[in-house]
Amino acid sequence: MSRLIPGLEASPNTIMKSQHKLNSQESEQESAVLREISKETPMEFATPEELLRHDALHTPVPPAIAHRLGESVGPIAAPRRPWWRRWLGH
Amino acid sequence: MSEPLAEREQSTEPGMTLASTEFGDIYQEHSRAIYYLALRFLGDPDKAEDATHDVFLKAFRKRDQFRGDSSWRTWLYRIAINHCRNLQQTWHERHMLSNADDAVWENTAARGDSPLRVLETKELGQRIQKSLDGLPAEYRLLLLLVADEHLSYEQVATLTDQTADAVRGKLHRARKAFAALFEKTSGDVPAHTRSGSVS
Numbered sequence: 001m002s003r004l005i006p007g008l009e010a011s012p013n014t015i016m017k018s019q020h021k022l023n024s025q026e027s028e029q030e031s032a033v034l035r036e037i038s039k040e041t042p043m044e045f046a047t048p049e050e051l052l053r054h055d056a057l058h059t060p061v062p063p064a065i066a067h068r069l070g071e072s073v074g075p076i077a078a079p080r081r082p083w084w085r086r087w088l089g090h
Numbered sequence: 091m092s093e094p095l096a097e098r099e100q101s102t103e104p105g106m107t108l109a110s111t112e113f114g115d116i117y118q119e120h121s122r123a124i125y126y127l128a129l130r131f132l133g134d135p136d137k138a139e140d141a142t143h144d145v146f147l148k149a150f151r152k153r154d155q156f157r158g159d160s161s162w163r164t165w166l167y168r169i170a171i172n173h174c175r176n177l178q179q180t181w182h183e184r185h186m187l188s189n190a191d192d193a194v195w196e197n198t199a200a201r202g203d204s205p206l207r208v209l210e211t212k213e214l215g216q217r218i219q220k221s222l223d224g225l226p227a228e229y230r231l232l233l234l235l236v237a238d239e240h241l242s243y244e245q246v247a248t249l250t251d252q253t254a255d256a257v258r259g260k261l262h263r264a265r266k267a268f269a270a271l272f273e274k275t276s277g278d279v280p281a282h283t284r285s286g287s288v289s
Binding site: 042043044045046047048049050051052053055056059061062064065066068069070072073 | 111113114117121122123125126129130135139142143146147150205206207208214215218233234236237239264265268269272
């Protein structure tokens with residue numbers, strides 16, 4: 001009764017591997033379907049401003065700007081040495 | 091945050107990073123808005139990066155001139171608008187009136203009140219940039235400023251040197267023009283990713 005297909009012994013490992021493969025295939029198909037659905041589902045924006053707001057939220061600021069700015073700002077506002085440092089020659 | 095920065099921040103010590111300063115807080119809060127304006131107004135990421143850096147550097151140097159009668163956001167926008175306009179100024183823009191462009195949109199199907207439908211987000215930025223590039227600079231700036239929820243129509247009016255009513259009127263035309271251009275850009279997208287018709 002355990003032989004489902006003549007000539008093919010269905011060991012527990014074989015069954016598990018088949019099941020795993022089936023699950024993977026199913027989840028792959030599911031992902032593909034979800035991708036297609038998300039492609040076909042349009043986003044709607046009532047006004048151009050809403051569209052721009054969405055775009056702005058998904059537009060990151062290049063981190064290089066902060067680095068450059070830090071270097072530019074640093075030398076401008078360097079503090080004077082305190083009197084005791086000047087006195088001690090530091 | 092209306093207190094002049096110079097009174098709160100005595101100095102930045104050598105080696106101190108931007109993030110550890112109060113000006114760094116201002117950068118953190120407003121950099122996205124300024125960068126986005128520069129990016130979409132100038133249409134070039136490299137120019138936008140330089141412009142954003144220059145705007146905040148200018149703001150830092152002139153921070154003692156900030157009297158707190160406007161918000162930091164509007165003050166930074168003022169600097170950014172002037173900076174970007176100077177970068178874009180050509181003989182044509184200095185001498186040709188923008189009103190002549192209005193006639194182009196009058197014959198366009200009235201889609202100013204229709205929702206904008208987007209199917210693929212992958213090329214959305216390109217479509218938006220292309221649409222903005224097709225607008226007169228005045229309309230482009232208006233849409234970008236109004237898109238910032240932190241700005242009221244009155245603040246937008248002040249930044250663009252006109253009345254709030256004028257802003258509302260031009261905004262209607264700017265929306266219509268943008269929608270027409272945006273719809274055209276959908277033709278540039280491959281067929282399998284094209285969105286449905288704009289209602």
